[in-house]
Amino acid sequence: MMDLAASGVTVYTTCRSSIGYNEQSHLRRLLEIARWADEAGYRGGLIYSDNTSIDSLMAAQAAIAGTEAFVPLVAIQPVDRSPFTLARAVSSLAHLYGRRVDINFVSGGYSRDLTVQGDTVAHDARYDRLTEYATIVKELLTGGMVNFAGEYYKFRRARLTSPVPPELFPLSYVSGSSPASLSAGEALGLSQLSFPLVPEDFVSPDIRKNRFGSGISVGIIAREDSAEAWRIAHKRFPATQEGAERMKLLLSAAVSSWQPQLAAVPIPDEAPGQTYWLVPFRYHHTFCPYLVGNYDEVAQAVKTYLDGGIRTFVLDIPEEPDDLWHARTAVERAVAAMDR
Template sequence: MMDLAASGVTVYSTCRSSIGYNERSHLRRLVEIAGWADDAGYRGALIYSDNTSIDSLMAAQAAIAGTTSFVPLVAVQPVDRSPFTLARAVSSLAHLYDRRIDINFVSGGFSRDLAVQGDTASHDARYDRLTEYAKIVEELLTGGMVTFAGEYYNVRRARLTAPVPHDLLPKVYVSGSSPASLQAGEALGVGQLSFPLVPEDFVSPDIRKNKYGSGISVGIIAREDSAEAWRIAHKRFPATPEGAERMKMLLSAAVSSWQPQLAAVPIPDDAPGQAYWLVPFRYHHTFCPYLVGSYDEVAQAVATYLDGGIRTFVLDIPEEPDDLWHARTAIERAVAAMDR
């Protein structure tokens, strides 16, 4: 198995976190998928944060307790908890388990979730708030005494009793695809996660990239035979009128820029020879595009993203452990081509 990290490539999966998904077996399923990611040599998996999901930090603790090296990539929305509360939780997990968590800072969410919490800030203002929030968290995690007076946060002589050991400090990302998210990521000195356009468009020199690194959230269905990969893809993600209507409703209430941007990509549902596939997103099965095809076809698409500077991949929720291994095979082929 190739050491992807040695090539500078980080791969996460995604854990299902919705409370509505078979509530009685939620813990089992969460730990099961985390274990699949561990076994396949992924760094870890993304754990969502929204009002319909298990608390992301509690889910991260359960995943850590049930695995050996898994690193949760925890989505953090500033309105959910104070910067001190987040920093203390990250520190607590480090000291209780001698394990790290990574952080994906998100500024928005579903409009209904923001409304429930009384968050009326504009899109760009949420990224300004996120920047203040993340700066405070970073200083606390590294052991500093923080006094901060900003537009959104005021902290006076705050310090963690037990800062996070240096080797357990989190890898941090800012989520988004707008100019405001790019500005926030660069102000914080961290990489950016977004949902990708078609590979050739996404890596265009006309699209400005975060100078501290970029990553993408994408699904992968790859098999030795391209026809088999597409058979699985169409079975899992049928293009139905009901799905199209649900997506239409979602877009009408979107508060993030990436959803309309992705919906506007001008490619048909079925484009022969094209690995990039939007049906899972367009018909409301999931929130990211997919790469579908043979190992070599998917590897070619991944290689294009790598050539454009992408070094982090957050893969969609797997249905079975083999999904992670098949995706890894395609990614390894792309990385091998990059290293030559």
């Protein structure tokens, strides 16, 4: 098995949110996917944060306690907890378990979630708030004394009694695809996570990229035979009128820029020879596009992203452990072939 980290490439999977699951089955499913990721040699998995999911840090603790090496990539929304509370939680997990928690800083969410919590901050201003938030978190995690007077946060002589050991310091990302998110990532010196355009469009010189690195959330269905990959894809993600209507509702409630951008990508639902597939997103099955095909077809698309500067991949929720292994095969082929 190739050492992807040694090649500078980081791969996560995604753990299912608690929508539609009772408490017992959600814990079982969370640990099942986390253990699959461990066995397949992934760094870890993304854990969502929204008003319909269980608390992302509590899910992270459960995943850590039930695995050997899994690293939770925890989505953090500033409205949900103060920067001190987050820093203390990350530090506590490091000291209790000797394990790392990675952070995906998220500026907003759905309009209904923001309304429930009384958050009326405008889109670009939310990234200003996120920049303050992540700045404070980073300083606290390194053991510094924080004196901060910003527009959104004020701290005086704040310090963690147990900062995170350097070897367990989290990888952190800023989520988003807007100019405001890109500016926030660069101001913080963090990589940016977004949802990808068609591979060939992403590498265009007209696309501004974060100079500290980029990552994408994408699904992969790869098999030895392309026809088998597409058979699985169509079975899992049918194009239905009901799904299209749900997507319309989602877009009407969106306060992020990536959802309308992805919905507007001008490719048909079915295009022979096209590996990039938007049906899972367009019909509200999941929140990202997919790459579908045989190993070499998917590897070529992944290589295009790699050559365009992508170094982090957050893969969609697997239905079975083989999904992770098949995806890894395509990613390894792409890494082996990428321009260096």
